[in-house]
Amino acid sequence: MDKTQLRRSLLKQRQSMSVAQWKQKSDRICTNLLSSPQFTQAKTVLAYFSFRQEPDLSPLLENTPTKIWGMPRCVGDSLFWHQWTPNEAVEIGCYGIPEPYANAPIISYEQVDLILIPCVACNQQGYRLGYGGGYYDRLLAAPEWANKSAIGIVFDFAYLPELPIDPWDKPLHAICTETKLVVGC
Incomplete structure (x- = not known):
């Protein structure tokens, strides 16, 4: 199955959850993150706002007041990270x-x-399937971001043995699901 078909199938499955x-499942992911050394030791964390039933990190955002949170804005073909405090107003992007x-x-x-x-899927080697826009691929490929600890957030059903991989894909440092945190993929 190619990336487009796999993406469509997994998004349909994700959106079929009650x-x-x-x-x-989102709460369990947050619990797993809260107990991870990567998260507990981090002062500034980049996250995302849940969209189309992506795992919801809002409990994590709201219950860790000592963290500095960065949330993305899409500008052209890049992500820019802005400081954000829980319950602060947001706008709807492009x-x-x-x-x-x-x-x-x-x-x-x-x-x-x-x-x-956020990921549509991840595999056991740490590669992710995104939404096809390449925003996170470009971010992870940039030299200044290459060594930043990155955890893919995905539901168990989308943690797969294999994914189609392109030459520009970069593996993540860890994957977090509702049942596990896999470090050093």
Whole structure:
């Protein structure tokens, strides 16, 4: 199955979950992250706003007041990271995804300790299947971001033995699901 077909199939499966299942699985992912050394030691964490039933990290965001949170804004073909505080207003970006306002402070790569990356799927070698826009691929390929700890966030059903991989794909440092945190993929 190619990336487009696999993406379509997994997104359909994800969106077929009941709201109760989605919340329960998302809460378990947050619990797994809270107990991980990568997360507990990080001061500045880049995350995302859940969209189309991606794992919801809002419990994590709301219950870790000592963290500095960065959330993405899509500008052209790049992601820019803006500081965001839970319950702060957001606007809807070009893909229909919530984003911090453009005037929110920018977070530079030097400040970042950890990146939590939304995924359609991940494989056991740490590669991710995204949405096809290449935003995170470009971010992870940039030299200044290459050594930042990155955890792919995905539900168990989308943690697969294999994925189609392209030459530009970069493996993540860890994968977190509702049942496990796999480090050193």
